[in-house]
Structure formats: C-alpha cells, structure tokens
Amino acid sequence: MTGSRSSWSGQAAFVLAAAASAVGLGNLWRFPYLAAKYGGGVFIAVYLLLSLTLGVTLLVTEIALGRYARQSQLTAFRALGHPCWGFLGVMATVVPLFILPYYNVIGGWVVRYFVAYAKLLLGCSAELGDPQVLFSSFIAAPWDPFVCMAVFTVASLAVIAVGVKNGIEKANLIMMPVLLLMAFGLAVYVALLPGAGEGIRYYLVPDFSSCGNVGKVVLGAMGQMFYSLSLAMGIMITYGSYMRRCDSVPKASVRIVAADTLVAVLSGFMVIPVLVMFASVGGDGTRQAIDAGPGLMFVTLPKVFTSLGAVGAWVGFVFFVLVLFAALTSAISMSEACVAAVCDFFNVRRTTSVMVIGAWTLVVGSLSAFGYGRWSGFKPFGLPALEFFDSAMNVLTPIVAALICVFVGWVLRPRRILAECQRGGERVCFKTFYVIMVKFVAPLLVGAILVSEICRAFGIGGWSI
Secondary structure (H helix, E strand, C coil): CCCCCCCCCCHHHHHHHHHHHHCCHHHHHHHHHHHHHCCCHHHHHHHHHHHHHHHHHHHHHHHHHHHHHCCCHHHHHHHCCCHHHHHHHHHHHHHHHHHHHHHHHHHHHHHHHHHHHHHHHCCCCCHHHCHHHHHHHHHCCCCHHHHHHHHHHHHHHHHHHHCHHHHHHHHHHHHHHHHHHHHHHHHHHHHCCCCHHHHHHHHHCCCCCCCCCHHHHHHHHHHHHHHHCCCCCCHHHHHHHCCCCCCCHHHHHHHHHHHHHHHHHHHHHHHHHHHHHHHHHHCCCHHHHHCCCCHHHHHHHHHHHHHCCHHHHHHHHHHHHHHHHHHHHHHHHHHHHHHHHHHHHHCCCHHHHHHHHHHHHHHHHHHHHCCCCCCCCCCHHHCCHHHHHHHHHHHHHHHHHHHHHHHHHHHHCHHHHHHHHCHHHCCCCCHHHHHHHHHHHHHHHHHHHHHHHHHHHHCHHHCCC
8 A cells, every 4th residue: 555644634633533433332321320320520520530640641642652653553563663562553453353343233223223213203113112122122133233233334434435534534523513512402401301400410419428439439430531532442543643743642632531521421411310300200219220231321211212202202313313423433433443454554455444344343243233132142251242342352451551551651661752742842741740640650540440340340349330
C-alpha cells in the first residue's frame, strides 16, 4: 500500500472522532446503573476525579504513541525501535478483534429495538407489549440475531471503507452532534416529568450509606472510566496515528474526556428518574429496577416507555436512535483499529482489509449471535459465548494497558511522549505529574482493575460490579 498516511482535517475532527469512539453503550446504561448503585453523587465525583487524572494520562499516552509512530497499534511498538515489544502490538490488536464481533451482536439487538419502535410509531406492530417476551424470543430466534448483527456490521464497515476523512470523519460529524442533542433533549424532557425530582435527587445527591465498600466505588468508577474511554483497545493509538503534528495531544485528551463524561452524566438524567418513577408506580423497589444490569436497556426501560402511554412510543424511538448512534460510533472506531492493523501489517488496500475484518466479524460474531438460541449448548467455562468473550476481554484489556504504561514509563521513557506533546511549541505544564502517573500510579491503578475483573469473572469473594 503506497502513499502518505491519512489524517484528520483538524483537531476538532480528531476530538469528535475519538469522543464518538468513547461514547458507547456503556455510557448509556452502565454509568447510570453504577452511579445509582454506588451512592449517586459519590460515584460521579470519584469518576470525574479518576477521568481527569488516570483517564487523561492514559489517553495522552496512547494518542501520542500513535502520532509518534504513525502506525496502528499492531506495528507501532516495532516502529518505535523496540522490536522485542512487538508482542504488545499483537495483544493490543487481539482486544478489538474479539470485542468487535460480540459488540456488533449487541448492536444488532439495538437495531431490532429501533425497528420495533419505528413499526410501533407507524401503527403496524404490537410486539413491544411485553418487552421481556420480545427480548427472550429474539435472542433465542434461529436467525434474527445473526441477521441484525450482519446489518449493523455492514453499516459500520461501509463507513470505514470510504476512508478516514470521507468516511469516519463525516459520519461522526453528523452522528455525534445529533447524539448530543438527543441526549440533552431526552434529559430535559425527563427532568420536566411530574415526579422526576425524586429520581434526580436519587441520582445526584451523595448517599454514603448506600455506596457500600469504598474500594468497590473506586474500582467501579475506574473500570467504567477505563472501558468507556476506549483505552487499551488500539483505538486511540490508531486514531492518534492520523492526528496532525501541529495539533495538541493534551488539549484533545481533556476534550475527549469532557465529551465522554457529559454523555455519561446526561444518560443518568435520562434513565434514573424514569426508573425511580416506574418503580414507585409499579410497586417494585428502585434497587430492583436499577439492578437489572444489561437487561436495563432491553427489558426494564422499554417497560418504562410503555408505562408512559402514547408518548412512550416516541420517547422509546428517540432513545433507541440515540443508542444506535452510540453503538455505531464505537463499532466504527473498533473496526478502524482492526482494519488499520491489517493494512499496516500486510500492506494491503483498505477495501481488502475491510472485507477481511467483515468476514472475521461475521464468523466469530455468529458464536455470540447464536449463543442464546441454536448454539446455546456451546458454553466455554459454563458461559454463553457473548459473556465468555466479554469476561475474557475485560481481563485482557487492563493487562495491555499496564504493559503500555511499563513500556512508556521504563523502556521508551516518558520524555519521548512529552516531546511528542510539545511539537509545534506546545507548552506542557504537567511533566512531573505525567511522569509519576505513567511510571508508578497508572500501572498500580490498572493492576487494581485487572484484579477486580478477575475476581468478578470467577466470582471470587462475592465480587460483582
């Protein structure tokens, strides 16, 4: 593959693309769920503190690595003059390669609900009468989950095939502003509903009595921040490789964190008040409604929308358009990390790489798509395929992040990253803080995430987040 490397048209385009990658399904259901579970304002304050310290440090590191090497994560570490660390590039590529297929399966679920609400608005469907029945029958259907995953996969890869500027950049230029407007609009609408005040207080007011173990609050916030910002998935290294030399890495990192946190906090305003109101009307406990976990998005919230009457169909439709855009922007970024890796390593054209990744996604994704239906008997370590891949990648990603910190802190040296941040006369005022964070603090904190994920995956000590 010849020619110069693609690049973003400017810093705003890069921030928009990276923020779009960070804003995903985890922002829309997991952040509100964890905030409500761990003391409301207590969790939010801890999350903000960790995002502005650990989150910004890791973002600066990955983005600067990508821009310095001008390569995707697979080949970046060799390109930096340390071939013995090439294994880290392989590990960083394995993460998006295995997350993408099962993430696209969940994206297919979102497509199914988007279609269901669209049909409801057109008056030609009553299938949302019982969301629990819809969800259970859909994921166990012979072909529907695979077909929906395929539609979602083709849509995201079509954007990738067009290129960085004409595809990813232009798609995010449309989807991200619309996503933010819908999130803000839904948050305002929910806040104005009668009785929403109790839910807003439940969400925002610090409750030290219900947040439980302080360690779990910190680890829950740290884990949410880690995965929400698309860290250790090769995405930020790849996106950084398209960043112009004249743009500011630190400023871009702070803006990405700000955009990601804004959507997460807005999601709490959308979700928690209606759950509290629904729980009080239905007679169920608020905690029971919140503790629905992933089912919160596909079962509990559709029940809430149904309880709103005729307007609930419109609220549900807008919500799932918002969810669909969030899922697509994240899938596009993961797909790009995989596509760029194939292009850089095999020196092939983008269209060829897109077809390879598309085939990989459909084949590996079929294990998760059929995992609750025709292939439900396939349960590695006793888990459905989707849950197995999710648990495995949740353990692998902090390992990759810790190794990146070790590589930058002790092999490449932080001064190389700081020098990259100072290109074009940029003044960096956090040098000492960055060195301490990347060499000592970040590896320890990421190690804590790793231990918590291992405990969660194997049920050690009753751990669950």
